[in-house]
Amino acid sequence: MREDHRDKAISAAEQRSAKVAGAIVSGANKKALDATVAAAGEGLLVHPPGNTGNTRAGADDVLDAAKGTEPVVVDVTGGLVLLEPARAGSASASADKTSVVEVFVSDEALSEGTSRDWWILLGIMLGLVIGSVIVVDRLARGAVASVRNLVHAAMAVGGGDLGVRIQPSGPRELAEAGYAFNRMADRLVTSRTSERELVADLSHRLRTPLTVLRLDAEALDPDDTHIGEFSAAELDRRRGIRRIRQAIVTLEGEVDQLINTTRQAVAAQVAAPEEGVCDASEVVRDRMVFWSALAGDQDRQYRVVGAHLRIPVPVARAELAAALDAVLGNVFRYTPQGTAFEVGITRRDGWVAVRVDDAGPGIDDPEKALRRGESEMGSTGLGLDIARRAAQATGGSVSLDRAAMGGASVVMLLADAEASPKQASRFGLVGRLARERDPVKRKWPHQRTDES
Missing domain, CATH: 3.30.565.10 (Histidine kinase-like ATPase, C-terminal domain)
Structure with a gap:
């Protein structure tokens, strides 16, 4: 963009010098030439043939430009100078009859509009950054929400709540992790159900030997130690019979409670935390x-x-x-x-x-x-x-x-x-x-x- 502004400034200088050079080539008198120079604007000089005074460029540059046919651009302090030869009469006229039109272009003119372009570029850059942040925030928000849901669900399962499930969302990897989490929770529920069923089945199997043991205990002698007088050995024997019967009753109650508890847990929501x-x-x-x-x-x-x-x-x-x-x-x-x-x-x-x-x-x-x-x-x-x-x-x-x-x-x-x-x-x-x-x-x- 800087080079584009420079080319435009040089092109404008060439247009100005071309007007004056055209007047010189057409043989305009001094009055008409002065009017043309004044109309072309400031910073423009006409060097008659052989005259190199009052020039921003070097005398050699002016003489070299008079020998050529194309404009010459010379860098000088504070800008550049455009030197354009203008031969009065035929194109084959000698260099000693060639005038040189000098146009000075300052650095300000060469860089005019560059600051505005910088602000435009900064604005575009800022807009792109803000837009990128907004887009990335929207994309990341979904991923963060998916990760947060997965973390909360994992903590809930770690706390014993196996009924937690998540809706897989977000990037493909997070969605796959969500599906894997749900499958894991389902397997845990299945395992817990199987364990409780096994406990209930094993507990139920204990009822048969307990029933036989209870019947055998009932067939034993009485265990009353308050009526009558008994020897120490008889008291110990009756107390032992009493302990056996009490232990059998307690064990039957524990087995029944274990069976009922496991069955109710399986029939209800298995995944509920205990x-x-x-x-x-x-x-x-x-x-x-x-x-x-x-x-x-x-x-x-x-x-x-x-x-x-x-x-x-x-x-x-x-x-x-x-x-x-x-x-x-x-x-x-x-x-x-x-x-x-x-x-x-x-x-x-x-x-x-x-x-x-x-x-x-x-x-x-x-x-x-x-x-x-x-x-x-x-x-x-x-x-x-x-x-x-x-x-x-x-x-x-x-x-x-x-x-x-x-x-x-x-x-x-x-x-x-x-x-x-x-x-x-x-x-x-x-x-x-x-x-x-x-x-x-x-x-x-x-x-x-x-x-x-």
Whole structure:
């Protein structure tokens, strides 16, 4: 565009000089020539033949132009000079009869309009940038919305809501990711349905041997220990019969509840998240009704602390009961008969602690005991893991410590359903109960022996 403006300025100068050169060639007198020069505008001079004075170009340039037939452009300070020869008379006239028309074109005239062109270019560039931003924003908005929907859906599935689906949109890759996500969620729903059906089927299979066991238990002798006088051996036998019958009834109830729960879950919306709130104190009281009978048969002293107030926790009642039963079952299984125990529940700083202490020998390796599937007692090693999973479902944990009674202290730390969970402090009750977040490093003291 700059060169175009320069060419236009030079062309305008050539037109001006051509008018004057035409007057010279046609043999116009001095008066007519002066009028033509004045009409051509400022910056125009006529050099008579052999005269090189008052020129912006060099004298040699003027003489060289007089010898030629075409206009000559010479760059000078502040612009350029156009020198056009004009021969009066015939075209074959000698150079000493050739006049030279000089036209000066300033730099301003050469660059006239360039600033305007720059502003036009800047405006076009700015418009292109703004347009590009708008177009890219519109395109990116769809992609960002697709990614955001995918992230929210993934977080919902991670939280247990398998009913979430997304509408695939956006670029091809994101749309494919959306379809893959939906297929994954469908597979998870199918897997959960199959698992629940399997649990229900297996539970149903247990009914047959349980029925036979119940009939055999009913055929046993009476278990009444209040009427009549019996020897110590007879009392133990009748108490054993009573425990067998109570255990069978409890087991039948658990199997029925398991079958009903799984069937209802499959029949309803399988993908619904498993959420619930129960009263931890009520669960403790209810389970202790069952375990108190066995504790009485084994001459175990026990105490329940803090279970008189309502304390809601965000865990299903059946899961909390199963976790508590797992911990209490370990007490009855791995401590000698007659060993005392205590069940306590406390509420503090947004957490609920369910504690089971015993006066037994304790646990040699707490860290190993908390690992799933590991046990030194010949069991499956899943008891404490059941309690740990129930606690972690609420954001809490399970810890092992030395009880004040001398044995093991198992504490389940659960979130308080009526308070916002807080970061567990390392000091006080909450910090002691959150020990699982830091690996259990200290070992139990050496156990006392009978000889010591």
